[in-house]
Amino acid sequence: MASVLSRLFGLHKYDATSRSDAPQIPNSPVPDIRPLLTSTAAEPTTHTLRPLENWSHPFQDTRDSLRQLTHLANAVAGYYPLGRGGLWHGGVHFDSGTAGTLEQSSVHCLADGEVVAYRIDTQSPKTAYFANDRTVEKPFSRNFVLVRHHLQPPKIEGSPDTPPSLIFYSLYMHLQDWATYQKDSTLARPRFWPERPTFRVKQTAKDVFPDRPEQRGLNVRNKLNGQVIDVLPRGAEVAISGTGQFRELESSLGPAKLLNPDGSIKGYLSTQVLKHPDRKETRISSSKQTVNVRAEPVIADNVIFDLPVESEVTVSGEGEFRKLERINQYVHFDSLEGAIEPVATDQIEVLDQPVAIKAGDLIGHLGLYQDGGANQPDKKLHLETFSGDDVEEFIEASRLWAQRLPEKDRTWLKFAKGAPVVAHEGNVTAAQLQASSTSSPVSAADLLVPRKLLDDLPADRKIQVPATPTRKARTWYHLKHLLHDADNNLLDGWVCEEPGVTPWVSPWAWEGYGVIIDYSRPKHLLASFLNAIGRFSDEERERYRSIAEKDDKGPMKSRLYEIIGRNPDGTLMVSELLAALERPAHAQSISQMVLYKESEWIQQPKIWDALDELLGHSGSTPHLNWLAEKQRIAQMGWWREVAEKVGLPSWGSAYHFHPIGLFGHFANTVNGMLNCKICGTTLTLTKDFLSEICGSEVNPLFISAMVEASKKLFNKYGLDSCEQITHLLAQAKKETGGFLHFRESLNYSRRTYTAAKLYRLSPTVINAGFSRKGLSFASDEEKLNWIDEHLIGNDAAYGLHCYGNAEQPGKDFRGRGLIHLTHYETYKKCARDTGLPIDSNPELMEKDFAVAIETALWFWKVSCIAAIAEDPSLNGDVGVTAVTRPINIGLAGLPDRQKYKREITKKFNAHFDSRCKRND
DSSP: OHHHHHTGGGGOTTSTTBOTTSOOOOOOOOOOOOOOTTOOOOOOOOTTSOOOOOBOOTTOOOSOHHHHHHHGGGSSSOOSSBOTTSSBOOEEEESTTTTTSSOOSSEEOSBSEEEEEEEOOSSOOEEEEEETTEEEEEEBOOOEEEEEEEEOOOOOTTOOOOOOOEEEEEEEESBOOHHHHHHOTTSOOOTTSOEEEEEEEOTTOOEEETTEEEEEEEEEESSTTOOEEEEEETTOEEOEESOSSEEEEOSOSSOGGGBOTTSOBOOEEEGGGBSSTTSSEEEBOOSSSEEEEESSSSSSSOEEEEEETTOEEEEEOOSSEEEEEEEOOEEEGGGEEEEEOOSOSSSEEEEEEEEEEOTTOEEEOBEEEOOTTOSSOEEEEEEEEEESSOHHHHHHHHHHHHTTSOGGGOOEEEEOTTOBOEEOOSSOOHHHHHHHGGGSOBOSSOEEEEHHHHHTSOGGGEEEEOOBTTBOOEEEEEEEEEEEOTTOOEEEEEEEEOTTTSOEEOGGGOTTOEEEEOOOOHHHHHHHHHHHTTOSOHHHHHHTHHHHHHHHTSHHHHHHHHHHTSOOOSOOOHHHHHHHHTSHHHHHHHHTEEEEEEOTTSOOHHHHHTTTTTTTOOSSSOBHHHHHHHHHHHHHOOHHHHHHHHTOOTTOEEEEEOHHHHHHHHHHHHSSOOBOTTTOOBOOOOHHHHHHHHOTTSOHHHHHHHHHHHHHTTTTTTOOSHHHHHHHHHHHHHHTTTTTOOBOOOOOOTTTOOHHHHHHHOHHHHHHHHHHHTOOOSSHHHHHHHHHHHTTTOHHHHHHHHHBOTTSTTOBOOSBTTTTBOSHHHHHHHHHHHOOOTTTOTTHHHHOHHHHHHHHHHHHHHTTHHHHHTOTTOOHHHHHHHHHTTTOTTOTTHHHHHHHHHHHHHHHHHHSOOSOOOOO
């Protein structure tokens, strides 16, 4: 609906489509049931919703948070808190205007949470507008996803106090319709849709079609790991049965070349090639590699397929030939993925059991939306964040909590209004900058700058000044076009960080934020807007003056005037708002406005009927496009059907946050920014650094997974110091043989091992296997004979014997992952704590790099290795020895681990501005 309002002025009463002879389209008004502000919303069950730990930009924008805010001024329409048509707009738009520097093909979840409701139409509806006496059908996507989140400051170490918390929601509106997913099998589907019993061939399948070498798909084989008899295209949906690496294909009777249009199979086989010709189900047997499948049951030149020997077939009939009824086919299971689809289409789905979703997970894709005044549809996202909780109370409690948090949690540097900005001129010194600061232009607004932005500045844009007996240490930063002067000119110059002058503040202090309670309705905003752009006659201006002033003098507009820096005169233009959004300090101040207002998504027909007079609609002179617009608005709403079921107030008012402002405000603390808790250096790993310590043979997907883990997981598991990271990488490099092997090899060959030597190597696990199997031996010789016969040179058997478990028969729990976790009980504990299903699917740790990394981080945390790695008394090789002990109690490979630590630390210090440098 916000998109509708952004172009509302295309529907003004002076539009040529207002016709007196057109019929009126009825609307049934719904009574306003909004209670007083002090009423309470239904409380969601928060005990199962964990506080969020990670954030993600919806389009993976990696620029600093200030650039992310100013980028939104490029949107075609839909700004916070006003749309292009001058009406209240509770979110922000990403559309063709923002697409230039963003990859907007898919939408990602803003933060950890749970999906509570969504709607996806089979096909997005269209609205019939009138233009020059003809009807124009314009599409509008009303598809949305609603996610619930739990925001809470970190606990205070050693304190039993519970931090304050807030439930808020993120809304993703105007998403793609279901028909588009059905047409395009390459389009990824959101994981909160349920899986069907069928599967799809993955888009990563790389098998080649014999007659179409440019096309890729999945081989279909005649038996387990047998000969290829067909190829399935990527995205093909299939049904399978069985277990193991290869599963039987149940959704077709045979290769595509043998199938009739109705799915039945054609062809005949000679009884001479059937191992058991008298049986219905038999196997192909021949001295040749393949046998002929014939179109007709005769010996003639009618061969239509070559079927490999050992193929399993079902046949019917009698005589010299048998009618082919089925060919058993097998496919590689790991090349398939679950086929998922929405619970239902064309209706709102409120989930009885919310589905957990992580920051960055796929929400959906941009749908088409064409405003009433637009010539072409646009792909756009309306993104919104709001809360039904008492936000004022939460912010007050959060500010008190922030005072108790450690210094390292203060990640924003505040440059107050009036801060000098010294012009950049050549090779300046700190003394020259200090001398020039009194005569330099000053900042005209407060600005919070994230630590990451400052840490990422190149060396020539930072000057560190050591402390003197009379003055504390300080740092000069060269900031380009972040601050502006009193004439709104962006400044390029040096600013000084100085203790006691430029404070570091915690995001939990909500510096600059304020709650605004504003009850103005669309009628008030529209009257103000029409007056501002000169659409009123003198008589209309006088008639609507009191209505317009309710908005002009209201708290929301008053705050906007204050930010922009001019007197409130009722002529605030969208162009002024856009100019403000292009200045980082103003864009940040606007993003700090928390507005308590009625949601755009509650169906309140009488609110929109109140605009009829302003837009020139009446029973005698109907405005057809406005009537069509109101029908569209009614279809867009979802609040009434969803609110009380998910914990939102039924009357439709909520506290609205700027979504990208909220993301940028907290992403630096929970995710997206990793700072050393000792020296404060930004530690997010880079591909260049990892490539240097890994070497050319390491899979680049592993390097990418490590970069992502440093953004999203290191903070979560407390890996937040220079020493911890270099120790972890050194240990992992040894454990995985140079980041190449994420599965322990148990293939002890006879060339190197005798049964006695193998038993001496691992007596505990070998005896555990005997105990689990109930095996006992009359003598040591008998035991060694059994080991020689069953375990020597047999990786699979050794794994099952020594690392198997009765709870998971057929699986072994050998060392796997970045730091080789071993034994079922360890896998089970890790699965319980992380939610990763490695206790039932241990192979995930060797096949999925993200899983391999996260399980290592879990082990690091539960083994309390952080304290060992950061112990200042454990330097050099002594420290590596201490860190190694909980990982490998026998200290196997210790010299390599010590060497890797020295090498990695040297490279780490070359890439990162670490102040924790030791003689490692």
